[in-house]
Amino acid sequence: MASKIEKDPVVAHRFEELLVQLENHGLKRNGYDALLARAADAETYYGDNDLAIDVLRNKYLAPGETGPLHIWDRIARAMASVEKDPQYWYDRFFSLLMDFKFIPGGRVMHGAGRDEARRKPTLSNCYVIPIEEDSLEGIYRCLSESAMVYRTGGGVGTDLSILRPQGAPVNATVDASPGCTAFMNLLSESTNAVSQAGRRGALMLTLRVDHPDIEDFITIKNDANRTKVQYANISVLITHEFMQAVLDDSDFDLRWDGKVFRTVKARQLWDKIIANAHASAEPGIIFWDTMREYHNVEYVNPLTSTNPCGEQPLASYTACNLGNLNLVNFVSADGEFDYEALGEAARVATRFLDNVIEYNMDNHALPKIREAVASDRRVGLGITGMADALVLMQSKYDSDEALEIINRVMSTICHNAYEMSVELAQEKGAFPLFDWEGIEQSKFIQSLPQSLQKKIAEHGLRNCTLITMPPVGTGSIVAQTSSGIEPIFCTSYTRRVKQDDGESFREYKVYHPLIQRVFGDDEDLPDYVVTAHEIDPYFRVKMQGVIQKYTDSSISSTINLPEDITLETVADIYITAYKEGLKGVTVYREGSREGILQTEGQADKKEAETPAVEAPNYMGPDGFLHRRRRPAVTAGITERINTGEGKIYVTINEDEYGICEVFSTIGKSGGNAAAQSEAISRLISLVLSSGVDPQEVISELKGISGPNPVWENGELILSTPDAIGKAMERYLQRKAGKQPDTVTPEDMPPSFVEGSEPKTLTTCPECGSTVSYESSCLMCKHCGWSKC
Numbered sequence: 001m002a003s004k005i006e007k008d009p010v011v012a013h014r015f016e017e018l019l020v021q022l023e024n025h026g027l028k029r030n031g032y033d034a035l036l037a038r039a040a041d042a043e044t045y046y047g048d049n050d051l052a053i054d055v056l057r058n059k060y061l062a063p064g065e066t067g068p069l070h071i072w073d074r075i076a077r078a079m080a081s082v083e084k085d086p087q088y089w090y091d092r093f094f095s096l097l098m099d100f101k102f103i104p105g106g107r108v109m110h111g112a113g114r115d116e117a118r119r120k121p122t123l124s125n126c127y128v129i130p131i132e133e134d135s136l137e138g139i140y141r142c143l144s145e146s147a148m149v150y151r152t153g154g155g156v157g158t159d160l161s162i163l164r165p166q167g168a169p170v171n172a173t174v175d176a177s178p179g180c181t182a183f184m185n186l187l188s189e190s191t192n193a194v195s196q197a198g199r200r201g202a203l204m205l206t207l208r209v210d211h212p213d214i215e216d217f218i219t220i221k222n223d224a225n226r227t228k229v230q231y232a233n234i235s236v237l238i239t240h241e242f243m244q245a246v247l248d249d250s251d252f253d254l255r256w257d258g259k260v261f262r263t264v265k266a267r268q269l270w271d272k273i274i275a276n277a278h279a280s281a282e283p284g285i286i287f288w289d290t291m292r293e294y295h296n297v298e299y300v301n302p303l304t305s306t307n308p309c310g311e312q313p314l315a316s317y318t319a320c321n322l323g324n325l326n327l328v329n330f331v332s333a334d335g336e337f338d339y340e341a342l343g344e345a346a347r348v349a350t351r352f353l354d355n356v357i358e359y360n361m362d363n364h365a366l367p368k369i370r371e372a373v374a375s376d377r378r379v380g381l382g383i384t385g386m387a388d389a390l391v392l393m394q395s396k397y398d399s400d401e402a403l404e405i406i407n408r409v410m411s412t413i414c415h416n417a418y419e420m421s422v423e424l425a426q427e428k429g430a431f432p433l434f435d436w437e438g439i440e441q442s443k444f445i446q447s448l449p450q451s452l453q454k455k456i457a458e459h460g461l462r463n464c465t466l467i468t469m470p471p472v473g474t475g476s477i478v479a480q481t482s483s484g485i486e487p488i489f490c491t492s493y494t495r496r497v498k499q500d501d502g503e504s505f506r507e508y509k510v511y512h513p514l515i516q517r518v519f520g521d522d523e524d525l526p527d528y529v530v531t532a533h534e535i536d537p538y539f540r541v542k543m544q545g546v547i548q549k550y551t552d553s554s555i556s557s558t559i560n561l562p563e564d565i566t567l568e569t570v571a572d573i574y575i576t577a578y579k580e581g582l583k584g585v586t587v588y589r590e591g592s593r594e595g596i597l598q599t600e601g602q603a604d605k606k607e608a609e610t611p612a613v614e615a616p617n618y619m620g621p622d623g624f625l626h627r628r629r630r631p632a633v634t635a636g637i638t639e640r641i642n643t644g645e646g647k648i649y650v651t652i653n654e655d656e657y658g659i660c661e662v663f664s665t666i667g668k669s670g671g672n673a674a675a676q677s678e679a680i681s682r683l684i685s686l687v688l689s690s691g692v693d694p695q696e697v698i699s700e701l702k703g704i705s706g707p708n709p710v711w712e713n714g715e716l717i718l719s720t721p722d723a724i725g726k727a728m729e730r731y732l733q734r735k736a737g738k739q740p741d742t743v744t745p746e747d748m749p750p751s752f753v754e755g756s757e758p759k760t761l762t763t764c765p766e767c768g769s770t771v772s773y774e775s776s777c778l779m780c781k782h783c784g785w786s787k788c
Contacts, residue, residue, distance in 0.1 A: 015040055018069075025077055026087030027094050035099060039069035046480075049513065055477045060109045063116065068478070072097040074113035075104060079355045089351075096348050100479035101329040103384060103472060105322035107153055108356060111363075122152040123360040124319035125470070126202075126307030127369060129156050132316075134164055139183055143190055148365035150194035150201030157204040157314065158187065159305040161237070165212035165256050180207065181216045184229045192231040202308040202787070203232040206286065209242045212254040212261035214269065218276055218283055233308055235284035235584075236273060243287075243578055246270045274571045278589055284310055285574055286584040294583070296445060296552060297464045299438030301376055309777065310584050311470050311556035312380060317372035319364070320553075321356045322470050323349055324382040325413065327389035328481050328514070335393045337405065339412050346381065346416040353379035354424055354462055377431040380468025380553055381417050383409070385481030387488045388514040396528040397487050398539045403546055410550035415452060417466045422455045430460030439464075444552045469547060469555040471777045473786040480513035483779070485547060485557055487532040487540075489772050491515045491522035532560040533590070537573050545580040554583040556777075563590040627689035631655050637731065641723045644708020645673045648720060650727040659694050659731070661685040664724055677720050684724070694728060701725025 015037060019029065022036075029036070038045045045067055046052045060071055076094040080086040096102045104112070111121035127149050131142045146156045164170075166179025184205055191201040207217045218236065220229050245252040245266030252266035276283060286306060291313045292298050301315040312320040325345055330338045357377050364370050386406065387397055395402045425434075436457045439445055445453065469485055476483040483489075492511045515522050515529070540559045548555060559573065570587055577585040636653035648666040652659060662684045664677040684697055706719030717723050772779050778787045 022073055022094070025073070025094075026080070026090035028091050030095075032098065036069055039067050039072070039099070041067045049480060051510075052478050052480055052513075055474050059106070059474055060478065062114055068100070071109060075108060078113035078359055079352050082355050082358045092348050093352055096345060096352065099329065100326050100481075102345065102349050102352070103324045103326055103475040103479050104352075104356075105470070106473075106475055108321075108323065109475070111153070112356075112359070119152070120363045122149075122154045122319075122363045122365070123321065123356055124154055124364070124373075125322050126155040126157065126312055126314070127319045128305045128307070128314035128316055129158055130304050130316040131158060131160065131162050134162050139163070139186075143187060145366060145368075146187070146201070146203070147190055147194045149369075150191065152363065152365045154319070154365070155202035155204075155308045156191075157206065157305040157307050159206045159208075159237070160184070160217075161206070161208040161211050165254075165261055166216070168256070168261075179213045179216065180211070181213055181220055184217075184220055184232070184234075188229045188232040201231075204306055204308040204310065205229070205232050205234050206237050206305045207234075208237045208288070209239060209269070210252070210254055212256055214254065215272060218272055221280065221282060222276070233284065233310075234282055235286050235306070235310060237286050237288035238578075240289040242266060242270075243575075247575075270571070271567075274567055274574070277574075277587060278565070278567050278570045281586070281588045284584065284586055286310060286313075287578055287582065290578075290581060291554065291583045294442060294444040294552065295465075296439050296442045297376055297433055299441055300433045300435065301372075301464070306554070306584075309471055309556040310586070311554045312468055313554055313583070314378070315372065315376070317366070317368045318376060318378055319369060319373050320378060320380050320468065320470075321353050321360070322380045322382065322468060323353050323356075324384040324470070324472050324475065324484070325349060326385045326479055326481055327383055327409065328385040328392065331389050331392040337389070337393060337409070339408065342409065343412050343416040346413045347420040349381055350379065350417045350420040350463075350466065351424065353381060354421075354428075375431065375433050376464040377462060378465045378553075379463050380470065381413065381466055382469045382472070382484065383413065384472040384476050384479065384484050386485045387482035391488075391514060391518070391529055394526070394528050397530050397543075398535045399528075403543060406543065407546050407549075410547055414467055414550035414552075415449065418448065418452055418456070418461070421462045421466055422452075422459050424462035425460040428462060430462060431464050433464065434460045436460075442552075447549070465552045467551045468553040469551055469557065471556045473777050473779055482512070482514070485543070485555070487530060487535055488512055488515075489532050489560075491525065491529065491531060533562065537561060537569075537587070538576060541573060541577050541580055541582065541585065544577070544582055544585065548580075548582055557586065559585065559587045561587055561589045565589050625690045627686055628655075628657065628660070628691075630660065630689065634660065639727045639730070641717060641727060642710050642712040643717050643720050643723050644706055644710050645720055648677060648723055650724050652728060652731045658688075659728070660689045662688070662724065662728065664720075666720065673720065677724075680721055680724060694732060698725045698729050698732075702729065 018040065019027075019033070019036065023029065042053045042056050042061075046056075056068065056071075061067075062070070062074065065071065065074070072094055076090050076097055077086075079093050080090040083089040097104075103109075105123070105125045107121065107125050108123045111123050114121070129142055129146045129149060131138050142158060146158065149156050160180040160183070163180035163183070164177045166177060166181075168177045169175070170177050187203060187205065191203040194201050207214060211217070214236065217234065220234065242252055249265070249267050251263050252269065253260045253263050255261060273283060273285065277285070288303075292303055295303055295313065297315070301318070303313045304316045306313045307320055312322075314320065325342065327342075330342050330345075332338065354377065357373060357379070361370055361374065364373065390397055390402050390405065393405065395405060425431075439461070440453070440457070445456070448456075472479075472481075472484045490512070492509050492515070494507045495510045511522060515525070519525060519529075537559045540557070544555055544557055561570070570589070573587060574585060634653035634655055636651060638649055638651040641648050641650060643666070646666055648664055651663040653661045653663075662681045664681045666673050666677045684701075687697060688694060701721045702725040704719050704721040704725075706722070709716055709718045711717070715726065717726070780786065
């Protein structure tokens with residue numbers, strides 16, 4: 001290993017001084033000097049993995065830190081500081097963290113031990129902030145409290161079911177309520193406005209399926225430009241009563257405060273949920289009654305909502321403290337899995353996470369949160385690198401063998417975590433709300449081995465919940481593993497790097513870290529290597545069911561579906577998940593958010609041939625042309641195009657007379673590129689709906705040059721207006737049954753290559769590259785940006 005330490009005597013001396021410091025903290029080096037030397041410097045540790053280096057530096061390294069070694073040391077010192085014997089536990093925690101065997105939640109990696117911070121960031125990833133009363137004061141109190149949480153770096157979940165529905169009287173006056181959905185955009189915009197150290201807030205908004213405003217809630221994001229509630233995830237809380245009504249195809253009452261407001265056909269409401277999930281991956285579906293039945297402290301601290309990714313159901317003002325065991329580190333060179341080491345690591349990790357609660361207590365934004373967190377002491381131990389570990393064991397992700405392996409992995413983690421929580425209760429005391437007669441009502445507690453239940457009854461538990469399967473986005477990047485329990489998303493992808501001229505880009509292939517390390521490239525991979533889009537969705541449900549059996553909280557995982565998947569199949573996947581006892585499931589149809597769900601009509605409705613319609617008279621009595629009235633329903637397509645400003649999404653809609661409107665989205669909302677493209681699109685829509693020939697519009701747009709021309713599928717895109725004009729031209733050519741004009745690949749300059757990355761959700765707001773949808777999160781493989 002030709003590291004900086006070996007090459008530079010001064011660096012070597014500094015490293016030895018660092019090792020002495022670590023030993024003074026309690027570290028037993030145990031022959032790991034070579035690994036520690038590599039980990040002292042990010043470039044040495046990661047080699048040519050530029051993405052991991054960038055993410056580590058931008059998100060996790062504190063001032064003065066240069067590599068993962070410093071993060072492991074800082075976190076171990078912080079978590080050991082609450083122990084009676086900090087040196088002993090420093091060594092145990094450092095050994096757990098070393099080489100990312102255990103990956104704490106992102107807030108812990110960023111904030112633990114950061115004594116230099118003026119305002120200490122929270123180490124909890126997420127909270128639930130309730131609307132405590134059905135009033136304007138209650139709504140704005142929630143808004144204010146959520147903002148305080150965002151400021152410390154936490155995400156928020158809020159349930160809207162307490163709010164009276166649209167049309168209900170307010171304070172016994174003639175005034176009527178605007179309904180709960182009227183406040184969703186307010187909560188969403190606040191999430192975007194408040195940040196901590198550049199980290200934007202994250203928000204989940206939920207609503208019970210029996211709330212009278214449920215249909216408006218489901219379709220709230222269906223505005224043409226998709227700008228409503230754009231900074232929040234939305235999910236429906238599904239009850240057993242509703243699912244039974246769907247299965248029976250019976251009526252279902254929508255009610256609030258004991259009053260039935262109206263009755264609907266359950267299956268029609270279900271179809272609306274499915275149509276939206278199929279079209280745009282939202283709303284999410286949470287099987288709420290199942291969550292409550294398996295919630296360990298529902299008897300005293302009932303669930304209110306979930307965190308932004310849905311894997312952590314929470315009571316009001318409680319928080320989640322997350323960390324993940326990296327399964328790759330438990331597979332030996334000969335492909336054997338070390339279950340004994342995994343069990344011991346689960347025990348140490350449980351103690352680590354319990355210490356996070358103590359260390360972080362003063363960093364919460366509100367006294368209410370401190371009281372709630374102390375009352376039930378929730379932690380969430382999860383796993384990551386599952387798909388990579390299966391590859392190392394030469395076990396195919398979608399195989400019965402893999403189900404057996406993961407069943408043993410999860411039972412080992414779960415039972416050891418609960419055993420440790422019992423021991424911690426004996427050593428430090430049970431969580432204050434513990435009561436055996438209450439907790440034994442939980443179906444999850446009832447599923448534990450009788451011997452373990454007996455220990456819990458006798459000694460109590462330190463933590464009310466212990467197991468969670470979160471998304472492990474940037475954490476998996478710095479650990480160089482597959483994310484969480486997800487399959488490998490793709491074995492390689494294309495990365496774009498701007499050249500020295502500042503205008504052109506060169507693209508090159510980047511491999512999934514394990515694929516590169518084990519196989520060198522992704523040519524002729526063995527059949528036990530499979531990617532997300534190759535796995536049957538029903539098997540994904542089956543695998544999630546195995547993991548859910550040992551998970552007292554919930555799971556964040558995304559089932560990736562092909563673009564042509566039917567509505568019926570999506571509905572059947574959800575129903576299968578419900579029958580399997582899952583607490584929730586997320587599906588993402590490839591490319592689904594690139595289009596716009598129309599406000600009316602079925603997504604799979606076939607176009608009916610209509611006779612030619614006489615064009616309206618656009619001339620008004622004032623002598624000016626005026627646009628024709630827009631119908632309630634339009635039909636069209638959305639096309640994604642590479643431009644020098646990033647990827648642009650061009651939506652072309654038509655009414656009975658032809659093309660009537662064009663929408664385009666590029667770059668960050670509020671940015672210059674976004675503003676210009678919106679202005680262009682509005683003017684195009686105005687002239688098209690005023691009777692101007694689309695070909696004349698196309699001829700005006702095509703050929704406009706910009707500073708950064710790029711090649712896209714054999715065609716030179718000169719600028720954003722040029723891209724819109726060419727998209728309109730291709731649309732008309734397809735309507736006429738013609739093949740759109742393209743340039744052959746042989747005519748392309750050698751410095752550019754056609755992109756080959758899989759279809760994804762949208763563009764990265766940081767670098768403009770495409771992003772993937774994994775573990776209910778958006779992930780940019782190019783710069784490391786993520787959003788959950």
